[in-house]
Amino acid sequence: MRQIIYRSVTTADSRRAADDIPAILGEAAPRNGVDGITGLLYTEQDHFLQAIEGPEESMRDLVDRLASDGRHRDMRILVDRAVDEREFGDWAMIHRDRRESVDSFDDRMRVLLAGVSRQVADYFRALAPA
Template structure:
């Protein structure tokens, strides 16, 4: 099974609608047998995708072609024996919510991930949330 982790920036002209992004992602990923984690903060995306190699590569190609993304950087490409992120999740902190609780939620979602991948998500969330 293939696992990809990438980071990207939201294009300045793009509308950020986490509800629509989550709905589309869940439908596509369920269809393709892909799971993972998407963290967004209205400016950047950090995502892990896991599943059959061809489907993960196709999903990543769609993401690279999506006008909402720019400056896409592939951080990790690895073969994994089992899913490290379980069911699809999207972490998104709403304004006014507790930053510490949000960071704890990301830790829960990445608990089974490779230590380097987990550190990438935890570090990214802390920096982006100013923790």
């Protein structure tokens, strides 16, 4: 199983990453279900932060599609590693925006951050303060 966490910047005229979320989730969730990919997608202002996990081949395909998706730019991979088990839950894809109230998503994320590097954990925490 491969795990990738990356961040990117929206190209939407509004500069709001969340504006593209309905369209992205509409295609991502059903497709991820078929491809065995799970993860979460975070937005804050003009930034996306996405964690994706799944079988090597599906992940390679998805990364290729993401890299050529004109809805975002400056894709920077923060984590790319092999994992024995999924660490970001079993959602086909779930979205969280900074403005929503603290919920189980944050609780789960906080626990999961214990397993990633200090640098990545700090990055996530900056987006989701306790």
